[in-house]
Amino acid sequence: xxxxxxxPFADFGFMRRALMGCIAISVGATPVGVFLMLRRMSxxxxxxxxxxxxxxxxxxxxxxxxxxxxxxGGLIAGMAVALLAGFVTRVTALREDASLAAFYLxxxxxxxxxVSTRGSNVDLMHVLFGTVLALNDDALVLLCSIASISVxxxxxxFRPLVLECADPQFLRSVxxxxxxTHFSFLALVVVNLVAGFxxxxxxxxxxxxxxxAAAARFWAVSIGALIAVAxxxxxxxxxxxLLLSYHFSLPSGPAIxxxxxxxxxxxxxxxxxxxxxxxxxxxxxxxx
Amino acid sequence: xTYALKFQDLSLGYDRQPAVHRLRGExxxxxxxxxxxxxxxxxxxxxxxxxxxxRPLQGRIAFGGLTRSEIAYLPQQSDVDRSFPVAVADLVxxxxxxxIGGFAGLRxxxxxxVAEAISAVGLEGFEMRPIGSLSGGQIQRTLFARLLLxxxxxxxxxxxFTAIDAxxxxxxxxxxRRWHGEGRTVLAVLHDVDTVRAHFPRTLMLARxxxxxxxxxxxxxxxxxxxxxxxxxxxxxxxxxxxxSPA
Numbered sequence: 001x002x003x004x005x006x007x008p009f010a011d012f013g014f015m016r017r018a019l020m021g022c023i024a025i026s027v028g029a030t031p032v033g034v035f036l037m038l039r040r041m042s043x044x045x046x047x048x049x050x051x052x053x054x055x056x057x058x059x060x061x062x063x064x065x066x067x068x069x070x071x072x073g074g075l076i077a078g079m080a081v082a083l084l085a086g087f088v089t090r091v092t093a094l095r096e097d098a099s100l101a102a103f104y105l106x107x108x109x110x111x112x113x114x115v116s117t118r119g120s121n122v123d124l125m126h127v128l129f130g131t132v133l134a135l136n137d138d139a140l141v142l143l144c145s146i147a148s149i150s151v152x153x154x155x156x157x158f159r160p161l162v163l164e165c166a167d168p169q170f171l172r173s174v175x176x177x178x179x180x181t182h183f184s185f186l187a188l189v190v191v192n193l194v195a196g197f198x199x200x201x202x203x204x205x206x207x208x209x210x211x212x213a214a215a216a217r218f219w220a221v222s223i224g225a226l227i228a229v230a231x232x233x234x235x236x237x238x239x240x241x242l243l244l245s246y247h248f249s250l251p252s253g254p255a256i257x258x259x260x261x262x263x264x265x266x267x268x269x270x271x272x273x274x275x276x277x278x279x280x281x282x283x284x285x286x287x288x
Numbered sequence: 289x290t291y292a293l294k295f296q297d298l299s300l301g302y303d304r305q306p307a308v309h310r311l312r313g314e315x316x317x318x319x320x321x322x323x324x325x326x327x328x329x330x331x332x333x334x335x336x337x338x339x340x341x342x343r344p345l346q347g348r349i350a351f352g353g354l355t356r357s358e359i360a361y362l363p364q365q366s367d368v369d370r371s372f373p374v375a376v377a378d379l380v381x382x383x384x385x386x387x388i389g390g391f392a393g394l395r396x397x398x399x400x401x402v403a404e405a406i407s408a409v410g411l412e413g414f415e416m417r418p419i420g421s422l423s424g425g426q427i428q429r430t431l432f433a434r435l436l437l438x439x440x441x442x443x444x445x446x447x448x449f450t451a452i453d454a455x456x457x458x459x460x461x462x463x464x465r466r467w468h469g470e471g472r473t474v475l476a477v478l479h480d481v482d483t484v485r486a487h488f489p490r491t492l493m494l495a496r497x498x499x500x501x502x503x504x505x506x507x508x509x510x511x512x513x514x515x516x517x518x519x520x521x522x523x524x525x526x527x528x529x530x531x532x533s534p535a
Contacts, residue, residue: 038372093303160390163382166372166419173339173361174385174438221373221418 028147033209053111218271383437
């Protein structure tokens with residue numbers, strides 16, 4: 001058992017770094033994913049993940065596979081798409097999902113074009129699917145810093161964010177924080193996706209946000225419990241995915257996301273809050 | 289008598305198309321007023337204008353010594369996402385926003401007031417229930433408890449008694465009458481004219497424009513109601529630029 005579960009991390013620094021990076025992403029990104037899911041914005045997260053690609057690609061074009069340049073590029077591109085989509089929604093008749101889809105598709109095409117003209121297919125794969133087993137000290141510091149900022153920002157935003165989700169009209173009537181809350185939340189999404197993209201790539205980063213959150217919905221009913229369950233699922237998925245990838249020579253990012261997907265599937269069937277098994281075999285109801 | 293609100297040639301709408309056109313009139317401080325009119329008459333739009341969530345296309349709303357923080361607003365139930373996992377006590381506690389803002393914690397005194405408000409609307413024992421498990425009447429009681437905590441001088445209610453049971457309507461009307469007795473100004477969008485006749489001394493009838501405003505008995509006439517329906521039906525044509533000059 002020791003050899004199976006602990007030996008890979010005891011023997012290899014790159015495995016420890018990968019686990020540390022994934023835990024940081026789980027702590028920072030998954031609570032944001034819970035709010036994305038509760039706001040019915042899960043696919044918005046996916047769109048934003050694609051939107052950071054051209055920024056990362058421009059960073060790569062300027063400085064090669066530089067952590068700082070690709071991070072700053074990704075942040076600028078992600079925020080630009082979020083703000084442009086929000087602006088178009090407010091000043092035209094187009095709904096936010098449509099304007100976001102338009103901008104992220106353009107972004108994705110621009111990003112792939114930029115990477116393809118300068119780099120190789122290996123570079124493109126690096127950007128799209130990440131390199132969790134190659135995280136260096138700088139990348140780990142970045143991931144942990146973003147996770148810390150994200151947790152504190154979410155704690156500060158918690159009350160207005162809950163109200164913005166549950167009763168936005170009321171928030172607008174008592175406070176001017178509505179727009180600030182919405183855009184701060186989008187900024188948190190972008191920042192966490194940029195962190196996730198270093199480890200899991202632009203295509204997989206959103207998986208560690210949304211799949212644990214979707215799984216948690218079948219186990220918990222309060223927001224605090226949802227976040228706790230989702231973070232636990234994300235951490236266990238990271239640990240299991242890395243071990244599977246080590247023992248069976250699988251690509252790490254997809255292995256982590258597939259384990260999170262398995263957690264979601266099991267929750268869907270066995271989760272006590274609206275799971276399929278509970279619906280098929282309902283327990284006897286309580287006295288009135 | 290001083291006014292709580294004065295509509296000064298007010299036009300409100302969406303994408304330049306007015307939903308309320310050239311509204312004039314005063315809502316007296318301490319009055320209990322119903323806003324009535326056919327569907328699409330602009331009743332809810334007026335409340336959104338008062339809360340500031342909708343900017344006037346033209347004209348303005350004057351507040352007689354009121355600040356926006358002294359206004360409490362009950363939106364239509366459909367505006368509340370009932371699938372969101374928040375407990376009754378937590379939603380009610382949001383009524384303390386003016387005191388605790390977006391970031392301060394709840395003290396024991398705040399929690400006691402939350403419990404008191406929940407009790408006042410007959411929801412003891414429901415404090416920790418998620419709002420998704422409540423009936424229509426219970427969710428409305430929850431929202432009224434939140435209003436109680438807001439302790440506002442002007443209370444705006446958007447269809448507060450729609451799709452809820454008779455007992456809840458009676459209880460909540462009791463709360464509204466208590467507010468009126470305390471000297472607060474209450475402005476409520478309502479559909480049921482019997483409720484308006486029985487409990488609301490003043491009525492403002494809208495059909496995108498003002499039809500009538502005054503004592504309920506003088507406003508809720510068959511002639512006015514017929515005229516309001518006709519005015520709303522006449523508004524279904526293509527939009528055109530307003531040619532009237534301001535008063």
